[in-house]
Amino acid sequence: SSELTQDPAVSVALGQTVRITCQGDSLRSHYASWYQQKPGQAPILVIYGKNNRPSGIPDRFSGSSSGNTASLTITGAQAEDEADYYCNSRDSSGDHRVFATGTKVTVL
Amino acid sequence: QVQLQESGPGLVKPSGTLSLTCAVSGGSISTSNWWTWVRQPPGKGLEWIGEIYHSGSTNYNPSLKSRVAISVDKFTNQFSLKLTSVAAADTAMYYCARDQRVVGQDAFDIWGQGTMVTVSS
Numbered sequence: 001s002s003e004l005t006q007d008p009a010v011s012v013a014l015g016q017t018v019r020i021t022c023q024g025d026s027l028r029s030h031y032a033s034w035y036q037q038k039p040g041q042a043p044i045l046v047i048y049g050k051n052n053r054p055s056g057i058p059d060r061f062s063g064s065s066s067g068n069t070a071s072l073t074i075t076g077a078q079a080e081d082e083a084d085y086y087c088n089s090r091d092s093s094g095d096h097r098v099f100a101t102g103t104k105v106t107v108l
Numbered sequence: 109q110v111q112l113q114e115s116g117p118g119l120v121k122p123s124g125t126l127s128l129t130c131a132v133s134g135g136s137i138s139t140s141n142w143w144t145w146v147r148q149p150p151g152k153g154l155e156w157i158g159e160i161y162h163s164g165s166t167n168y169n170p171s172l173k174s175r176v177a178i179s180v181d182k183f184t185n186q187f188s189l190k191l192t193s194v195a196a197a198d199t200a201m202y203y204c205a206r207d208q209r210v211v212g213q214d215a216f217d218i219w220g221q222g223t224m225v226t227v228s229s
Contacts, residue, residue, distance in 0.1 A: 030212075031212060031213055031214075033213075033214065033215035033216065035154070035216070037154075042203055042219040042220065042221055042222050043146075043154065043203070043216075043219055044219065045215050045216060045217050048208075048213055048214075048215035048217075049210065049212070049213030049215070050213070052213065054217060084153075086153065086154050088154075088156070088215075088216070090214075095167055096156070096167055096168075096169060096170065097144070097156040097159070097207075097214075098156060099146075099153060099154040099155060099156055100153075101153050102153045102154070
């Protein structure tokens with residue numbers, strides 16, 4: 001079983017804001033990174049560290065963390081943001097990486 | 109820019125060994141980054157398999173550790189995955205990725221396109 005958990009699915013109206021959360025004890029000590037995956041494609045990194053976006057990622061994507069919960073927020077969701085989103089961090093030992101179960105985001 | 113490309117057999121027999129290679133182009137494998145394998149069974153989520161540093165240091169998913177070996181070849185700028193005693197549950201898309209190591213802000217910033225491996229007789 002994964003040490004990180006996410007809600008299986010969320011939906012958001014076009015142009016509205018959606019927050020995707022990732023929970024796990026290891027998040028009290030380690031940052032999460034977030035990945036977007038569209039059908040038939042490899043994942044891409046959208047947020048890492050405290051709140052860093054790789055080049056080319058729109059600024060409507062942001063990250064935050066509090067306690068054992070990391071969050072990815074999409075402010076003003078677009079149709080192209082419909083995808084699966086996965087968080088990743090370290091496990092409780094700190095030696096290994098672990099992915100959460102993923103959240104399917106539907107843009108209505 | 110750095111690009112990754114997986115290669116290897118798309119079909120492996122049960123109880124056999126899965127062997128994949130990831131070619132790194134556009135940059136050296138001998139940097140401060142680690143190099144990672146991730147897999148995704150059809151219709152399921154991502155699973156971290158393990159990682160390697162150019163020195164040969166490795167870390168593996170505890171659930172796969174007894175069957176996994178990751179190696180690096182600095183001369184050909186490649187790293188490889190071997191998974192032994194495979195079963196149908198090992199059928200998945202296998203990705204290689206670069207794990208950028210910025211203090212406390214690790215992330216898989218570059219991914220290969222993935223290669224599908226099916227375990228079947």
